[in-house]
Structures are given as C-alpha cells and as structure tokens.
Amino acid sequence: MSTTIEHVLKTIFQPYKGILAADERPSSMDRRLQEYGIADGDAMRSRYREILFSTPNLERTISGVILSEDTFAQHTVGDVLTRDFLRELGIAVGVKVDGGLESYAGSDTLQKTKGLAGLDDRCKQYREQGAGFTKWRSAIPVVGATDDFITTVATDMATYAYHALQNDLVPIIEPELLLRGDHTVEATAETFTRVLPAVLAALAEKKCNPQQCILKTSFITDGLTDGVLSADETAKRTLAVFRETKLDGNKGFYGIVFLSGGLESKTAIAYIQRIKALAEQEAFKTPLSFSYARALQEPVLLEWKGEETNVLNAQLAFTQTLQHAIKKYKGIEEAPRCGA
Ligand code: 13P
Numbered sequence: 001m002s003t004t005i006e007h008v009l010k011t012i013f014q015p016y017k018g019i020l021a022a023d024e025r026p027s028s029m030d031r032r033l034q035e036y037g038i039a040d041g042d043a044m045r046s047r048y049r050e051i052l053f054s055t056p057n058l059e060r061t062i063s064g065v066i067l068s069e070d071t072f073a074q075h076t077v078g079d080v081l082t083r084d085f086l087r088e089l090g091i092a093v094g095v096k097v098d099g100g101l102e103s104y105a106g107s108d109t110l111q112k113t114k115g116l117a118g119l120d121d122r123c124k125q126y127r128e129q130g131a132g133f134t135k136w137r138s139a140i141p142v143v144g145a146t147d148d149f150i151t152t153v154a155t156d157m158a159t160y161a162y163h164a165l166q167n168d169l170v171p172i173i174e175p176e177l178l179l180r181g182d183h184t185v186e187a188t189a190e191t192f193t194r195v196l197p198a199v200l201a202a203l204a205e206k207k208c209n210p211q212q213c214i215l216k217t218s219f220i221t222d223g224l225t226d227g228v229l230s231a232d233e234t235a236k237r238t239l240a241v242f243r244e245t246k247l248d249g250n251k252g253f254y255g256i257v258f259l260s261g262g263l264e265s266k267t268a269i270a271y272i273q274r275i276k277a278l279a280e281q282e283a284f285k286t287p288l289s290f291s292y293a294r295a296l297q298e299p300v301l302l303e304w305k306g307e308e309t310n311v312l313n314a315q316l317a318f319t320q321t322l323q324h325a326i327k328k329y330k331g332i333e334e335a336p337r338c339g340a
Contacts, residue, residue, distance in 0.1 A: 005212050008132035008170045011092045012214070012289070013255045016326045017063035018272075019291035021259070022052060023096035023135065025068050032297075038306035046075060051304065052297070053077050055315040059089040061322035066094040066135050066172070066291070072126065083130055094133035094172065095126050097160070101139055110149050113138045116159055123167035133170035135216065136160040140175055142183045142191045142223065150198050158202035161213055171208075172257070172291070174216035175199055179261040181223035185233075189220050189241045196245040200252075215253040216291050218261045219271050228267055231274035231329065238275055239284055248286050255287040260295030265321065268295035273329035280328065290325055 012019065024032060029048075030040035038044060052058075053065070054077050065086050067075070072095045077085040083093045099115030113136065123134065138153045157173050164171035175195050177188055203210055220238040221229045229237070242248060247256065258275075260268035272290045279288050290296075299321045304314035 001209075001212055002168055004132070004168045005165070005170055008092050009212070009214070009254050011090070011132070012064045012170070013287040014063050017061055018289045018322075018325060019064040019066060019094075019257055020052070020062050020296055021066045021135075021291050021293035022049060022071070022297075023066040023068045023094075024293065025100070026070060032294075032301070033306070036301040036305070038301065038304070044306060048301075048304070049075060049082070050077050051311055051314055052300065052318065053082060053085060055318050057319065058322075059091055061319075061326050062091055063289075064092040064094055064133065064291075066096055066133075068096050069122075072129070072131065087130055092132040093130060094135055094170075095131050096135045096137070097122060097126070097164075098136045098138075104149055104152070107149075109141060109144055110146070111139055112149075112152060113156060116156060119160065119163045120166065123163050123169055127167045127169055131169060133172060133214070134160075134164045135172040135174060137174040137176055137216075139178055140191065140195060141178050142181060142187050145191060145194070147194075150195055151202075154195070154198035154202040155205075157199060158206045158208060161203060161208045162206040165208055165212060170212065170214060172214045172216050173199065173253075174259065176216075176259060176261065177218040179218055179221070179224050179263070182225040183223040185220060185222050185229060185237055188218070188222070189237060192217075192220060192241055193245055196247070210253045211250065213253055215247070215256045216259055217256060219258055219263075219275075221271075224262055228263065231267075231270040232278075234271050235275040235278045239278060239282060242284070242286075248284050252286055255289065257289045257291035260290075260292040263295060265295045265298040268292060269321070269324050270329065272325055273327055277328035292325070296321055296325065 029045045033040045075082040098113045101111035104110040104112040161171040220241045221234040299317040300314045303317040
C-alpha cells in the first residue's frame with residue numbers, strides 16, 4: 001500500500017471522528033436550501049458552506065470532508081481555497097467524481113452512474129491539487145434491481161476505484177441502497193447480499209485491493225415509508241449482514257462508513273451510536289464511521305434560516321450534532337420501532 005493511501009485511510013478512521021459529506025451539486029444544494037425556506041443561488045450556497053467549514057473545532061470531530069468538483073476547484077473560506085483551509089486543519093479532502101445518474105437501458109426505475117469518461121485525468125489533477133480521496137455513488141433500489149444492473153453498476157464502480165488508486169487516491173465506493181419505499185429489512189439485507197459480492201468480484205477483476213478502499217453503505221433497515229426500525233435492531237441486522245458477506249476481516253474493505261439516506265438526523269445519529277457500540281461489544285474488527293450529508297446538515301439549516309444573525313447558533317447546532325454522532329450508545333433500546 002502506498003504511504004499516501006495508508007496515511008489517508010488512517011486519517012479518516014481516527015477514533016471519535018467521521019466524514020462530512022458536503023458534496024451536493026449546485027442544483028441539489030439549491031433544492032436543499034429551498035426546502036428549508038432559504039434563498040438559493042451562488043452566494044447563499046457559498047456562505048452556507050463557509051459556515052459549515054469554519055465552525056470552530058471542526059477538526060475535533062471531522063476527519064474528512066467530501067466536496068463536489070465545483071466546490072473543490074473554486075470555493076473559498078475567507079480568501080483561502082476550501083481544500084487548503086480543510087487540509088490545514090488536518091482534515092482529509094475528498095472529491096465526488098461521479099457525474100450523477102442516467103436511465104439504465106431505457107428503464108423507468110433503474111439508473112446508472114455517469115462519469116467514467118476522462119476520469120483518469122480528473123483524478124490526476126485532484127491528486128496534484130491535494131485531494132486524498134474520491135467518492136463514486138451508485139443508486140440501487142432495494143426492490144427490482146436485476147442481476148444485469150447490479151453487475152454493470154459493480155463493474156463501473158471497480159473501474160472508478162482502479163483510476164482512483166492508480167492516482168494514489170483512496171476510493172470511497174458507495175453502492176447506495178435506496179431507503180425510500182415500504183420494503184422490509186429482510187429485503188434490504190437480501191439486496192445487500194447480492195450487491196456486495198458483485199462489487200468485491202469486480203474489484204478483484206480489476207486487481208483493486210479492497211483493503212485500500214472504503215465502502216460507503218446504507219444501514220440494513222426498513223424502507224422509510226412505514227417508520228423505521230429501532231437503533232438496536234438496525235445495528236444488529238447491519239452487523240449480521242456484514243458478517244455474512246465477509247466484511248469483517250482482512251479480505252473486506254479497510255473501513256466502512258454509512259450514509260444517512262433520508263433518515264431524520266436524530267435517527268441516523270442513534271443508528272451510528274448504537275452500531276459503533278455493538279461493533280465494539282462483538283469485536284467487529286473493520287473500522288466503522290459515518291459519512292453523512294443530510295443528517296449532519298439538517299440541524300444547521302434549521303438554525304441558520306439564511307440569516308447572518310443566526311450563524312453562531314447554526315455552528316453551535318452543528319457542533320452539538322457532531323458531538324452526538326461520535327458518541328457510542330451502549331444501552332439496549334426497548335422500543336421495537338421509533339419515528340414514523
Ligand atoms: P446522506 O447522508 O444525505 O444520505 O448523503 C450522503 C451521501 O454522500 C449521498 O451520496
């Protein structure tokens with residue numbers, strides 16, 4: 001393993017730290033601001049990100065930040081490029097290099113990730129500009145993902161990982177199982193057990209060592225429509241499926257991080273707290289952490305409301321959310337279900 005890859009992996013998986021996903025494309029970020037009744041546009045997106053990144057002591061709880069390509073290239077905090085500002089805090093900087101989704105083979109429901117064209121050159125440039133890692137997201141429905149689709153998605157993810165590794169960048173591989181819908185936890189587990197071996201086989205085919213890669217995954221839980229499983233149940237199910245797919249040990253990924261996938265902030269935080277505690281109790285060896293966008297940002301947007309007078313409160317809400325996210329929850333939850 002190159003010393004750069006090793007250094008980035010160790011930086012990201014420091015105990016009591018996680019990843020902030022701040023890699024929304026401009027159009028997605030504008031939609032997010034609108035959802036919270038905040039004016040959109042370049043200046044507001046830029047100010048919002050500046051508030052996030054300049055939160056005091058960010059580096060005490062955040063070990064990596066994922067940026068979109070435009071933020072990585074241009075955005076500043078004060079007059080310092082964001083990528084340099086974060087690196088000076090000791091935070092690893094990553095870039096989302098996929099190009100979003102397009103219909104798969106004319107399907108109405110399946111979508112494939114774009115972005116392999118020119119990827120090698122982009123990775124090279126990002127590495128030269130100080131990126132330590134990259135991310136590639138695929139979106140996989142729990143119900144209706146055909147074998148052909150899974151193979152295609154896995155092959156493209158492995159091709160992406162190959163280019164990242166060739167350029168000394170740690171690849172985050174994100175086969176996101178979409179949580180929206182009314183599917184059961186059993187269905188989520190079943191789809192995961194089809195996707196994961198396909199991803200590992202595609203990596204092996206490209207001679208990419210998963211020990212140099214990070215898996216970013218959804219929790220193994222129910223679809224969001226009918227309420228969500230308790231943190232205890234989700235943690236147990238997720239670790240059981242990880243064991244079944246041989247993700248614990250030196251043949252799996254270096255580490256695993258979770259996305260929040262539309263779960264409410266408090267639910268996503270309870271899940272990561274519980275899963276970390278259970279992993280420790282059960283001696284699950286692969287490092288686990290969070291890589292949340294919405295679950296970390298929801299409390300900030302609620303406090304900020306687009307007003308300068310609310311900036312300090314928004315940063316306080318962010319800090320408190322991060323502090324919760326890094327704590328382990330050791331108690332057993334009694335309630336079988338929470339939320340709706
Ligand atoms: P959420 O935590 O909002 O699901 O986003 C994580 C992410 O990076 C999605 O690709």
